[in-house]
Amino acid sequence: MTAGSNSGLSVSDLKFNYGQKQALKGVSFDLPKGQFCALLGPNGAGKSTLVSLLTRLLVAPGGSIHVAGQDLRTTPYKALARLGVVFQQPTLDLDLTVRQNLAYFAALHGLPRRDVPKRITAALERLEMAERADEKVRALNGGHRRRTELARALLHNPEVLLLDEPTVGLDAAARANITAHVHDLADQGLCVLWTTHLTDEVRDSDHLLVLHQGEILTEGTCGAIRGDQDLSDWFLTQTRAPS
Amino acid sequence: MTAWINVMRAIVGREFLRFVHQRERFLSALVRPLVWLLIFAAGFRAALGISIIPPYQTYITYETYIVPGLCAMILLFNGMQSSLSLVYDREMGSMRLLLTSPLPRWWLLFCRLIGSSAISVLQVYTFLAIAALFDITMPLMGYVAALPSLFLGGIMLGALGLVLSSFVRQLENFAGVMNFVIFPMFFLSSALYPLWRMAESSELLHDICALNPFTHVVELIRFSLYLQINPIALLWVLGTSLVFCLAAVWGYDPARAMMKRKG
Numbered sequence: 001m002t003a004g005s006n007s008g009l010s011v012s013d014l015k016f017n018y019g020q021k022q023a024l025k026g027v028s029f030d031l032p033k034g035q036f037c038a039l040l041g042p043n044g045a046g047k048s049t050l051v052s053l054l055t056r057l058l059v060a061p062g063g064s065i066h067v068a069g070q071d072l073r074t075t076p077y078k079a080l081a082r083l084g085v086v087f088q089q090p091t092l093d094l095d096l097t098v099r100q101n102l103a104y105f106a107a108l109h110g111l112p113r114r115d116v117p118k119r120i121t122a123a124l125e126r127l128e129m130a131e132r133a134d135e136k137v138r139a140l141n142g143g144h145r146r147r148t149e150l151a152r153a154l155l156h157n158p159e160v161l162l163l164d165e166p167t168v169g170l171d172a173a174a175r176a177n178i179t180a181h182v183h184d185l186a187d188q189g190l191c192v193l194w195t196t197h198l199t200d201e202v203r204d205s206d207h208l209l210v211l212h213q214g215e216i217l218t219e220g221t222c223g224a225i226r227g228d229q230d231l232s233d234w235f236l237t238q239t240r241a242p243s
Numbered sequence: 244m245t246a247w248i249n250v251m252r253a254i255v256g257r258e259f260l261r262f263v264h265q266r267e268r269f270l271s272a273l274v275r276p277l278v279w280l281l282i283f284a285a286g287f288r289a290a291l292g293i294s295i296i297p298p299y300q301t302y303i304t305y306e307t308y309i310v311p312g313l314c315a316m317i318l319l320f321n322g323m324q325s326s327l328s329l330v331y332d333r334e335m336g337s338m339r340l341l342l343t344s345p346l347p348r349w350w351l352l353f354c355r356l357i358g359s360s361a362i363s364v365l366q367v368y369t370f371l372a373i374a375a376l377f378d379i380t381m382p383l384m385g386y387v388a389a390l391p392s393l394f395l396g397g398i399m400l401g402a403l404g405l406v407l408s409s410f411v412r413q414l415e416n417f418a419g420v421m422n423f424v425i426f427p428m429f430f431l432s433s434a435l436y437p438l439w440r441m442a443e444s445s446e447l448l449h450d451i452c453a454l455n456p457f458t459h460v461v462e463l464i465r466f467s468l469y470l471q472i473n474p475i476a477l478l479w480v481l482g483t484s485l486v487f488c489l490a491a492v493w494g495y496d497p498a499r500a501m502m503k504r505k506g
Contacts, residue, residue, distance in 0.1 A: 055339070055343045056342075056343065056497055057339060057342055057343070057497060058497055058498075059497045059498040076345075077345040077346060077347070078345070079345075080343055080344070080345035081345040083343075085339075085343055087336055087339050087340075088336075089335065089336030089339070090335075090336060091335075091336045091337045091339055091340045092337075093257070093261075093337065095260070095261070095264045096257075096260065100260075103253070104253050104256075104257055105340065107249045107250055107252065107253030107254075108250055108253060108254075108340065108341065108344040108346075108351075109344060109345060110245075110246025110247075110249060110250065110344075110345065110346060111246075111249075112245070113245075113249060
């Protein structure tokens with residue numbers, strides 16, 4: 001595995017079992033910086049397991065993961081420092097303010113204290129959340145909470161952004177807002193991996209990975225993969241078929 | 244190194260903020276030992292006479308005897324409470340944030356342990372202050388001398404909580420675990436009665452009490468409150484703390500099977 005300067009997220013022959021059950025059966029893909037990649041898969045496809053492995057909540061017995069050229073197995077802390085994550089489950093402390101939540105995260109990532117206020121202001125402004133900085137998270141709606149989590153994930157200027165079903169529980173407007181914003185981030189050079197089971201979040205120009213029963217079913221540009229079919233219909237046909 | 248200290252400051256600070264937000268937790272942590280001290284001890288004063296045993300140099304009241312045990316009880320309950328909140332954090336997802344920090348996991352867990360122990364110690368001193376209002380006092384310098392013992396006890400019992408939280412998958416299973424840990428640990432110790440009393444009833448129970456690390460936390464606190472060091476208790480508590488800390492790091496190792504959770 002090379003650690004090229006344009007290397008975003010590289011996964012090679014990743015396997016993982018829960019006891020006897022194979023959750024991932026040799027998953028491989030390579031995403032450069034500046035690419036928005038949608039990882040589409042039905043429930044139970046192995047998306048959550050893959051996210052746990054990419055964030056080192058679990059360690060796979062086989063295969064390798066490189067984040068911006070850093071091997072997650074041999075240099076885990078360097079790799080994690082280059083990774084921004086928005087988890088599917090909310091991970092904000094509801095009793096703290098938006099700013100306190102971000103400051104806590106900044107400390108967890110070892111950012112220099114004197115830079116933190118500036119970084120927080122910049123991250124919140126980017127997400128149009130600056131005026132809510134001193135509100136308690138409990139007072140925010142679902143969309144604003146998600147935006148806070150996204151701002152937080154960008155605080156340490158990661159090179160790879162991983163979002164695990166980030167629009168779950170959001171209304172249509174908030175979903176569209178977050179999806180558009182993350183596409184902009186990819187245009188600005190970030191490598192984005194967006195896991196979802198919602199086909200309407202994927203654009204034709206996006207790179208698409210389809211995960212089914214622990215394997216990559218297909219990979220390519222979304223428009224080319226779906227052809228004339230609606231992506232939703234194509235996806236249903238593919239994931240219904242026995243593999 | 245600055246990054247490590249920043250993380251320590253953030254995690255300990257968050258523990259304090261969380262504690263401040265949970266006033267009922269603070270109250271219940273105080274009410275429990277006070278009930279023992281002011282009601283239970285008053286009732287049992289006549290039944291349980293205490294002879295002169297080290298570190299005491301005169302006859303003491305039963306209330307005075309159980310104060311160190313109740314201090315340790317606060318540490319024990321707080322350690323379990325902290326463990327419960329770790330399981331809650333894992334269920335709710337915020338544990339993920341902690342564990343994806345680009346710093347060694349053992350350091351993150353250690354910071355968490357320091358934070359929860361500091362809060363435990365704060366609660367103990369509040370309890371001692373209230374006890375003093377009821378004329379149950381220790382030598383003045385004893386309150387200062389007990390600080391390291393209290394902190395060490397907090398580390399040991401907090402580390403036990405960490406170990407438990409790495410094994411217990413779901414919140415709903417936690418009550419059972421607490422009952423299996425807290426009650427045997429507390430009652431099979433020298434918190435409420437001296438070990439020689441236990442020996443009069445059963446040698447076996449006495450031996451179990453003597454092997455219970457919680458007994459040694461109680462004795463470490465008891466001796467330090469009277470400006471003395473109990474070396475055996477100190478070694479027991481240091482050794483047990485080390486074992487629990489290593490077990491916690493092992494339990495939270497991402498490559499370990501016990502952390503594997505579907506979904």
